[in-house]
Amino acid sequence: MRLVIERGELLRALGHVTSVVERRTTIPILSNVLLKASGQALELKATDLEREVIEEVRAEVGAPGAVTVPAHILHDIVRKLPDGSQVDIRRDAEKERLTLAAGQARFALQTLGPEDFPDINAGDLGHSFEVAAKDLKRLIDKTRFAISTEETRYYLNGIYLHIADAGATSMLRAVATDGHRLAQAELQRPKGAEGMPGVIIPRKTVHELHRLIEESADTVNVSVSASKVRFEIGPVTLTSKLIDGTFPDYGRVIPQGNDKEMRVANADFISAVDRVSTIASERGRAVKLNLAKSKLVLSVNNPEGGSATEEIEVNYSAAPLEIGFNAKYLLDIAGQLEGEEARFLLADAGSPTMIRGGEDQTALYVLMPMRV
Structure with missing residues (x-):
């Protein structure tokens, strides 16, 4: 694998994907980011087995290939490189090393094989619809503060996203509660959302999604199944497992x-x-x-x-x-x-x-x- 990429592009993508990488984990591969070079692009992928973030950025690919390297170390290195510099990335398969060069700086990182990197992507998720990024951000803003942090009532540790009727109008509704307060926000049901299952999006995924949407001014493509949800935000794809539980009948309160x-x-x-x-x-x-x-x-x-x-x-x-x-x-x-x-x-x-x-x-x- 050999490629050259602009430092700012690489830093932005690493900032998105490394946020789901746990700093302490007992599974070494989960500390790594998967780099996959092909065509004229570099794909970066990271996961904590509950959430997965993928982003594709432009790059001059000299030789295609894939490798995984420690995510936070790579992010720190790229963050400290000079603005506007071109980063030369090469994989030395014999020494199991990835070398980075920018200007007079040289780094060599230990690698793990890409074949062991986990994949939680679930293919077709059944229900898919588009929603304006600002509308989805508003739903999150209005409700996420009321998400419970009490682990015993795990089914309250997220936002309940579902279709509900408000009078004669069908709405996409977000609800969160911690037992002391309840927050509900809704918008007109987007085309394609009819029949979607009600899902509980975990707290960590909600905060990650909010962070990614803040950098987007366009639309978000949402795909939902009974066990997973996927958000496509420009070049970034966030896939997450859902909370496996039943959200309470909030209408009663x-x-x-x-x-x-x-x-x-x-x-x-x-x-x-x-x-x-x-x-x-x-x-x-x-x-x-x-x-x-x-x-x-x-x-x-x-x-x-x-x-x-x-x-x-x-x-x-x-x-x-x-x-x-x-x-x-x-x-x-x-x-x-x-x-x-x-x-x-x-x-x-x-x-x-x-x-x-x-x-x-x-x-x-x-x-x-x-x-x-």
């Missing part, structure tokens, strides 16, 4: 009869919660909302740190209500709301509250109260 509505300027609300929660203990993080006609008093009482109160103007005309929430959860949700206004639909101090942004009907949040 979305309140339908909350008759007390509070409307508040979202920026003012975020600032007030942020200020009073400075006093809250790290463990409790509880903030009390005291609602009366046209006003909201936020208060925090920490026996060890003192107390804080702040009053802000709101649009509220129902019966007075006192309810407590985790301040961090409140700020997480308020930070995702679109529009200048936040709408809180409340019932009583012990029941879940529904939160929406202004007139946005495509995202909703449910937050469980705290005793304060």
